[in-house]
Amino acid sequence: MKRLILSIVAITITAFSVNAQDISKNALGLRLGDNDGLGAEISYQRHLNDNNRLEFDLGWRDSNNFDVVKIVGLYQWVMPIDNNFNWYVGAGAGFGSYDANEVDGTFALLAGDIGIEYNFDIPLQLSLDFRPEIGFDDDYSDDVDFDIALGIRYRF
Template identity: 65%
Template sequence: MKKLILSAVAVFACVLFTNAQSIADNAIGLRLGDSDGFGAEISYQRALGDNNRLELDLGLRSGNSFDGFKLVGLYQWVWNIDGGFNWYAGAGGGLASYEFDNVPAGIDDSETFFFVAGDVGIEYNFDIPLILSLDFRPEFGFGNDRFDNDDLDFDIALGIRYQF
């Protein structure tokens, strides 16, 4: 009976440790969002432990009516679902700056503001060092009322990253 119990515990421990979460030490790629965010962002992830990481995103945008940048930092917790799928949630914030074109001379057309952000998403780790993700990031900005940044924005994005 002792051997049976010991064998059952050993099998359970092996199953538990083989399904343990493992995330890549580093991942770099693109986060392709809607234009309510910044469109395409350069994205970098750094593992901070077995199931948490830091994500840094930099969005640069230049259009006919404005130029700007957005820098985001998020702390994320990652949980294994099954078969290469993970889900994650996190919180953080960032800094953004816009400069508008086609405004009358003498009017300050730039703005810099801070925001807080949440993040929730799902990702798939391929057998090759590639990861695809889909996430939802609500952001609450603190800036000048003139450009309506004191509200809640929602950013949905597809991410593609190389893991190393």
């Protein structure tokens, strides 16, 4: 009888752990994409509840005649596909500042996000996402930009 109860408990725990969605409390890493000429971004994700999280991305470029800093915040809805695969959609906004060829200023943007991610059994997450951004500024970012990026994050 004890073996039967232990077996049922073990099967129940295994079933819940396999079907449970795996959103880590925190994830920190890099988002490697075009980022409107900025390149890689430092990316941080924060778990909110079972299927929602926040993502913050910080990108910058420092060169001889072109300096830009940009931060984007996104609210994401995460849905499981199969085992460790999830897909997500999100929306958010951002702002930044630039100094380009003796012209400096600030800009704002609205962003969307759609992607797929894989959470390994070790604390590693890989993602691929598409993020269109609509910029609001007269000089630097006054158009629609499309960014595809690979994310590599440490989950903790």
